Amino acid sequence: xxxxxxxxxxxxxxxxxxxxxxxxxDAGVDRVSSSSLAEKMGLTASQIRQxxxxxxxxGQQGYGYNVANLTQELASILGLDQGRKAIxxxxxxxxxxxxxxxxxxxxxxxxxxxxxxETSLIGAxxxxxxxxxxxxxxxxxxxxxxxxxxxxxxxxxxxxxGERLCKNGIKGLWNFTTVDLHLEGxxxxxxxxxxxxxxxxxxxxx
Amino acid sequence: xxxxxxxxxxxxxxxxxxxxxxxxxDAGVDRVSSSSLAEKMGLTASQIRQxxxxxxxxGQQGYGYNVANLTQELASILGLDQGRKAIxxxxxxxxxxxxxxxxxxxxxxxxxxxxxxETSLIGAxxxxxxxxxxxxxxxxxxxxxxxxxxxxxxxxxxxxxGERLCKNGIKGLWNFTTVDLHLEGxxxxxxxxxxxxxxxxxxxxx
DNA sequence: TAGATTGTTAATCGATTAACAATC
DNA sequence: TAGATTGTTAATCGATTAACAATC
Numbered sequence: 001x002x003x004x005x006x007x008x009x010x011x012x013x014x015x016x017x018x019x020x021x022x023x024x025x026d027a028g029v030d031r032v033s034s035s036s037l038a039e040k041m042g043l044t045a046s047q048i049r050q051x052x053x054x055x056x057x058x059g060q061q062g063y064g065y066n067v068a069n070l071t072q073e074l075a076s077i078l079g080l081d082q083g084r085k086a087i088x089x090x091x092x093x094x095x096x097x098x099x100x101x102x103x104x105x106x107x108x109x110x111x112x113x114x115x116x117x118e119t120s121l122i123g124a125x126x127x128x129x130x131x132x133x134x135x136x137x138x139x140x141x142x143x144x145x146x147x148x149x150x151x152x153x154x155x156x157x158x159x160x161x162g163e164r165l166c167k168n169g170i171k172g173l174w175n176f177t178t179v180d181l182h183l184e185g186x187x188x189x190x191x192x193x194x195x196x197x198x199x200x201x202x203x204x205x206x
Numbered sequence: 207x208x209x210x211x212x213x214x215x216x217x218x219x220x221x222x223x224x225x226x227x228x229x230x231x232d233a234g235v236d237r238v239s240s241s242s243l244a245e246k247m248g249l250t251a252s253q254i255r256q257x258x259x260x261x262x263x264x265g266q267q268g269y270g271y272n273v274a275n276l277t278q279e280l281a282s283i284l285g286l287d288q289g290r291k292a293i294x295x296x297x298x299x300x301x302x303x304x305x306x307x308x309x310x311x312x313x314x315x316x317x318x319x320x321x322x323x324e325t326s327l328i329g330a331x332x333x334x335x336x337x338x339x340x341x342x343x344x345x346x347x348x349x350x351x352x353x354x355x356x357x358x359x360x361x362x363x364x365x366x367x368g369e370r371l372c373k374n375g376i377k378g379l380w381n382f383t384t385v386d387l388h389l390e391g392x393x394x395x396x397x398x399x400x401x402x403x404x405x406x407x408x409x410x411x412x
Numbered sequence: 413t414a415g416a417t418t419g420t421t422a423a424t425c426g427a428t429t430a431a432c433a434a435t436c
Numbered sequence: 437t438a439g440a441t442t443g444t445t446a447a448t449c450g451a452t453t454a455a456c457a458a459t460c
Contacts, residue, residue, distance in 0.1 A: 033416085034418075050419090053418090059417075079412060084409065096303075097299060097302075097307075100299055101303075102402075104405075148409075173408075174408055189408060189412065193404050195399060197221035198380070200220070201221060201397055202380055203284055203314065203354075206354075255442065255443065267440075268435070269441070270442080
């Protein structure tokens with residue numbers, strides 16, 4: 001199926017498929033049927049087959065899915081094998097927490113540089129990642145062409161920074177600020193991480 | 207409408223409605239129509255009216271919605287006015303980042319205590335929050351009856367800890383670990399925060 | 413071959429959008 | 437009153453589930 005026709009409902013399930021299949025792979029399991037995977041994941045076998053078939057026939061009748069093969073296919077679908085480069089804008093608390101703890105590599109992404117405006121941070125290394133001044137951003141983008149920018153700066157600067165990053169050729173924004181970015185006419189996907197919305201939804205469900 | 211019949215699709219939009227309406231409120235706007243709100247948010251007016259009407263008729267024909275009133279209604283629907291208490295299990299990097307930076311109060315939640323097993327942390331205060339040993343957890347729950355537990359401990363301990371928290375009366379789990387909690391037969395909502403899935407989805411969309 | 417399980421089509425279910433009467 | 441905009445029903449659209457022929 002044409003990638004552009006796959007619904008976001010399906011796409012949002014892919015990383016979870018990947019996590020489960022990777023777990024099976026690590027456990028040394030070599031094949032799995034849609035029905036056994038469905039039971040583990042709390043989905044229907046039908047949905048799993050429908051979802052995977054958006055991207056190709058990875059299974060085999062009478063056998064199921066080869067775990068090693070499916071792992072690799074899912075990684076490829078998700079683009080985890082693309083060796084992408086990321087930069088992070090804002091080395092405050094949230095930024096540092098990500099730099100120190102988040103496993104970018106597991107997503108196939110290399111965090112190559114951090115940017116900030118705070119003079120005391122410039123030149124420092126955080127978990128091996130150099131902090132540069134935001135003034136160097138445009139030049140850095142031209143030279144190294146990172147695909148992904150992580151937005152962990154104050155929300156007041158987010159909209160302008162998003163536009164600037166796009167103008168210099170960023171391919172996707174991972175937005176930890178609370179603002180909705182408006183990038184009309186610019187074809188750059190934005191993925192938001194919203195702690196506060198998440199906690200409010202939990203609060204509703206209590 | 208009966209709260210249990212409101213679909214999660216609707217519920218997941220509520221915090222965003224709240225954010226926008228709060229912004230209008232802060233800007234001193236006193237009324238808003240579904241169509242103007244729809245335009246700002248990139249939704250249809252129809253959807254906004256349908257969504258809000260799951261909870262009551264907050265608008266007025268020919269006028270629209272009173273911003274102050276709707277703000278208060280949404281806060282109440284989300285339970286932000288319930289003065290709930292939260293504890294956090296795991297004062298490692300993720301835990302400390304939340305304690306130091308996340309605004310629990312904006313969600314109407316008071317973070318009352320942190321728990322860990324690391325001796326060097328016990329007794330310390332992080333941003334005013336005392337770290338106790340996990341051995342004190344059961345007693346603490348009995349005495350203070352926190353409604354929400356934030357899970358920021360190693361994933362290997364998450365399942366057991368989830369069960370233990372529920373047995374002692376927790377009402378909801380905010381799960382930052384990468385595991386899916388299985389709490390069959392226990393009616394405690396779990397809200398997952400999944401950085402890695404979020405970045406993988408962005409990676410897919412590039 | 414017989415059994416298992418996929419890939420895929422058709423049926424069902426749920427969510428979104430459109431339309432409009434009610435009413436402020 | 438006339439204009440605006442809701443609340444709500446009906447129509448459409450999309451996603452999930454069920455069913456089964458294909459096939460390993």
